[in-house]
């Protein structure tokens with residue numbers, strides 16, 4: 816993947832007026848958290864959500880409720896940016912499997928790539944582009960699940 820990125824032609828960043836980018840698409844540092852980690856940290860410390868990111872809420876409360884054990888099989892019905900899923904995956908300690916559902920065809924690919932880069936391979940995490948309204952069919956195909964979450 817790194818090799819593929821290196822072969823991409825250089826793209827100029829969006830130009831903005833004034834001293835700071837104001838519009839969502841102009842916030843080039845926030846859109847590139849790996850390269851500009853300090854800026855992203857600063858935005859989060861200020862209590863804001865960096866452009867293009869989602870900060871998961873009530874993470875510890877959800878983990879306390881789920882009590883995830885290594886070896887379990889779980890479903891996160893709203894994968895989104897993957898914040899909750901990532902914490903749930905950490906609880907598995909490399910054993911078990913988590914399925915992440917999302918209807919958004921663009922974000923699901925980005926989140927899957929981010930989780931793969933964070934070290935969660937196909938053996939432990941599967942992203943499924945489905946609507947949670949079809950939970951019955953999803954359960955029949957991938958379940959049974961020991962736990963599931965629908966967290967925002």
Ligand SMILES: C[S@@+](CC[C@H](N)C(=O)[O-])C[C@H]1O[C@@H](n2cnc3c(N)ncnc32)[C@H](O)[C@@H]1O
Nearest residue numbers: 871893895896897898899917918919946947966
């Ligand atoms: C607030 S985000 C979830 C945040 C996520 N837990 C995280 O930590 O980043 C909500 C997500 O649910 C997805 N979503 C909304 N309705 C859905 C549905 N009916 N089935 C599956 N996913 C859905 C949206 O596409 C969005 O990505």
